[in-house]
Amino acid sequence: AKYEAMGAELRKTLVAGDMDGATAIIARMTPVGNSAGALLKEMIEDNRQLGLSDKRAAEDAGNLALIMSLAVMLIAAAVALGAAFFSFRRISRPIADITFAMNGLAAGDKESAIPHSGRKDEIGEMAAAVAVFRDNAIERERLEHETEANRSLSERERIEHEAEKA
Numbered sequence: 001a002k003y004e005a006m007g008a009e010l011r012k013t014l015v016a017g018d019m020d021g022a023t024a025i026i027a028r029m030t031p032v033g034n035s036a037g038a039l040l041k042e043m044i045e046d047n048r049q050l051g052l053s054d055k056r057a058a059e060d061a062g063n064l065a066l067i068m069s070l071a072v073m074l075i076a077a078a079v080a081l082g083a084a085f086f087s088f089r090r091i092s093r094p095i096a097d098i099t100f101a102m103n104g105l106a107a108g109d110k111e112s113a114i115p116h117s118g119r120k121d122e123i124g125e126m127a128a129a130v131a132v133f134r135d136n137a138i139e140r141e142r143l144e145h146e147t148e149a150n151r152s153l154s155e156r157e158r159i160e161h162e163a164e165k166a
Contacts, residue, residue: 003032094123
């Protein structure tokens with residue numbers, strides 16, 4: 001407001017043609033203008049410093065977001081690997097073991113134990129079913145031997161009976 005008042009006074013002095021008076025007013029206005037210029041420069045520098053501070057804060061936030069994203073990805077990868085390992089140990093490997101036992105049973109191995117038959121989950125139920133097949137194969141073989149033995153006994157009795165008739 002003071003500077004504007006001096007500016008209005010300068011205009012009147014110039015219109016009146018008083019150059020010495022105008023020079024004196026300009027001499028009074030110059031320190032006020034210089035002070036305003038210095039204040040503007042200070043404000044500009046403050047804004048520049050705030051801008052740099054905000055830029056650093058944004059970069060820090062971006063870096064933190066990147067680090068957090070990488071950490072979450074690493075944790076997710078570790079969980080996925082853990083799940084795969086768990087799946088292999090608790091599901092895939094026992095099924096492979098049971099499959100191996102089933103193939104052995106199909107090849108005639110009735111003496112081998114069926115793995116994982118003591119488990120209380122679906123794997124245990126599968127192993128119990130394979131054990132039933134093994135037990136049935138053993139029983140069938142026993143019955144076949146018994147039938148063959150009875151056949152041999154019957155054949156021997158028939159031969160003896162024919163020999164007595166003759």
